[in-house]
Amino acid sequence: QKEVEQDPGPLSVPEGAIVSLNCTYSNSAFQYFMWYRQYSRKGPELLMYTYSSGNKEDGRFTAQVDKSSKYISLFIRDSQPSDSATYLCAMKVGNNDMRFGAGTRLTVKP
Amino acid sequence: GAVVSQHPSWVICKSGTSVKIECRSLDFQATTMFWYRQFPKQSLMLMATSNEGSKATYEQGVEKDKFLINHASLTLSTLTVTSAHPEDSSFYICSAISAGGTGANVLTFGAGSRLTVL
Numbered sequence: 284q285k286e287v288e289q290d291p292g293p294l295s296v297p298e299g300a301i302v303s304l305n306c307t308y309s310n311s312a313f314q315y316f317m318w319y320r321q322y323s324r325k326g327p328e329l330l331m332y333t334y335s336s337g338n339k340e341d342g343r344f345t346a347q348v349d350k351s352s353k354y355i356s357l358f359i360r361d362s363q364p365s366d367s368a369t370y371l372c373a374m375k376v377g378n379n380d381m382r383f384g385a386g387t388r389l390t391v392k393p
Numbered sequence: 394g395a396v397v398s399q400h401p402s403w404v405i406c407k408s409g410t411s412v413k414i415e416c417r418s419l420d421f422q423a424t425t426m427f428w429y430r431q432f433p434k435q436s437l438m439l440m441a442t443s444n445e446g447s448k449a450t451y452e453q454g455v456e457k458d459k460f461l462i463n464h465a466s467l468t469l470s471t472l473t474v475t476s477a478h479p480e481d482s483s484f485y486i487c488s489a490i491s492a493g494g495t496g497a498n499v500l501t502f503g504a505g506s507r508l509t510v511l
Contacts, residue, residue: 289436291434315499317499324484324505324507325504325505326397326399326486326488326502326503326504326505327437327486327502328502329500329501332499371436371437373500381427381439381500383436383437384436385436386435386436388434
């Protein structure tokens with residue numbers, strides 16, 4: 284079993300749809316949970332960062348962490364074509380190296 | 394926010410030559426930098442952890458003599474792919490963790506370097 288599981292997709296939605304991206308993990312020690320967005324041939328950029336369980340909202344993006352279920356989600360409201368990218372979940376314990384999901388390729392069609 | 398600069402963004406070289414990729418933290422000091430490799434449509438694979446002033450720690454299966462890492466200062470780490478072969482063609486990405494300021498618990502990534510070995 285991989286430490287972090289993420290459906291690679293691809294996921295295709297129409298513009299304006301609500302997108303739900305998810306990851307599950309096996310290591311209950313993970314404390315920090317991140318979502319990165321990676322455009323083609325670019326480095327990942329940090330979208331959302333959450334410590335422990337709970338929700339965090341930033342504009343059209345909402346990150347949720349459920350540590351009891353070892354499940355994290357990223358919701359994108361009113362999706363735009365510019366949101367088309369690969370979304371990587373990541374998590375870590377303290378300042379140790381980060382573990383990444385496989386990344387989900389999202390396409391938002393106009 | 395923290396910025397990591399990576400250079401070159403794209404390099405093409407002949408088989409057997411060596412290529413150096415630089416990773417710089419522009420507005421913060423990075424005691425630790427990480428080097429990743431990413432194949433098309435796959436996730437990031439950690440190659441090594443680079444600590445300023447000490448030897449890099451390589452992940453299992455990564456040849457340290459093939460992928461030389463030097464972290465000579467708090468703002469610069471370099472990855473040298475020695476005697477490159479076509480199978481080394483990949484997207485190499487560095488990231489840095491700050492020394493304790495804002496964002497100490499997250500990584501900032503460079504834009505990546507695409508290596509093509511002919």
